[in-house]
Amino acid sequence: MTHPAKLILDDYRRLFRDGIWDNNVVMAQMLALCPLLAVTGTATNGLGMGLATTFVMVAAALLISMLRGIITPEVRIPVFILLIAALVTLVDLVMNAYLYEMHKALGLFIPLIVTNCAILGRAESFASRQPVHRAVVDGLAMGVGFTLILVVLGAVREIPGSGTLFADARLLLGDGFAWMELTLIPEYRGFLLMILPPGAFLALGFILAGKRVLDTRLANRAAAVKMAQA
Template identity: 60%
Template sequence: MSDYRKIFADGFWNNNVVLGQSLALCPLLAVTTSATNGLGLGLASLVVMVAANVLASLFNPLISRAVRIPVNILMIATLVTITDLLLNAWLHPLHKVLGLFIPLIVTNCAILGRVESFASRNAILPAAADGLAMGLGFTWVLVLMGGIRELFGAGTLFANASLLLGKHFAFLEMVIIPDYRGILLLILPPGGFLILGGMLSAKRLLEQHIAARKAAKNKLVTAVEGG
């Protein structure tokens, strides 16, 4: 159980795809003009991550080490192609918005990295948990960043969710600031860099604060035990 806690802690925070590894920045900055777009790309990436990890773990004993990387790349490309076709068939408006960034999931180093460093060396269940944790960690960063940019750029949250993700997501649509003109900079690419820098700084400051509190607590415990 402790291993699974570590897997999810790494995926969500410690080794987060964006905040910990600084990977997948191209789609992150390009797509997150709204929380809806971030959620759509995040869920698509999540499906590919979980499926790729499971298949890599399942077929690893059958694949020669000499050709493992090309086979894994081919497998990821196949999964991304299937995901792209399904999105085009069932969620065409979202497919049009995300455009090229769905096929570019193939080039997401985080997916190949997890397949190579974790899934190929572990059993199916831990591999699936790792894919799920990394996918969810990537998704929450996409949604948070898209939400911040959308909120201060347009005054809404999850705009057009029912159109892009389906009518069942209509409950997400919110107008936070009516008649809001917005800050155009946050919708444009420079706004993505500004928000990403702020999120990275906030993560580092929070980690330093937690580390300082732990150090103070340990010092107090040591002093009490020492009489």
Template identity: 70%
Template structure:
């Protein structure tokens, strides 16, 4: 059982990452990641929806008939997104204003519906909940990385306005990395999002290649020992 959860975690965060592997959810990814704070807020909102939708769909999978499963999944996701939108508007209003339309658009994130169809509808509650958590964590990781890279290169800061967007508890996150930085406007604009995302995707593939090569080299002595006559 622990190995199954390990596999789910590895898939969600790295191997089957929503962005790195599936290239889904790119609209909010590129639109709201002008800062790391925005990326973190959108990532947490998406993670809550993924966890709750996985849990509910797994819970009701026995009574949802195959003929209506997709409309029911979309309805469940839409209700959850509406609740998250209302909660953010009430409790983190400044962040809600920044993210704007992209919170309701979580409903259209193909990754959430895809996990509902491919995993939650076929597994028990705890694995489905954990899968939603790991997929959300992987998505949040990319949002924060992309937002941080664009913010540092574009403004010389990190988690700017975190206290205003996320609450006073987040004030410790606000950093000025480059004093009197004039800024790099291109990186903050949408084209900069595509450029930085391209470097992140290339970096992920490079790391995968290095890891695969290490596994191949590590398996060579074992293969040689197995080939030796006894």
């Protein structure tokens, strides 16, 4: 008989694999592309937006799961949007007070987290139907997966675009992040296309293609191992 703790751990692993890779907000669901393409001129901006979105996803999942028994189906969508909007307003005010440079860099895309289809969609399809612990883990997994793709896309654009990595992390995120600032190509004049919107589309296309290729190879390898064991 399988120990209950192992079942829970395996369940959490599946949720994290789903959020980070198999059902990633961007790479699998193709959601939240507007902030993804708009704010990822640097990996620092991507990290800031990802952390803000992750907080909203986790807090929204927690609240919606806790209140799922008293929210009637007829009004669930307006209630979900109201809760998400309240959380986004809180994030917006906190960032404006304590991370002003990051707030200024991300601009309108902080309040626009309210319109992120991934948050509302996950609240409707998962958090409103699951116990609190699973809803929170799922929100965290989806947020981490979204943050990772934001940072990766930001890095893919920033390195060829300006020769740096996590530029201005200290100014945008605080002095504790100064160690992240790297100049990879000194005296580099930059490749402007990668910083502009077309560069975001190109970089995202290569990332999506890479995931498809890797998924295909992993599936073929798994099939080959299964046939060898048969």
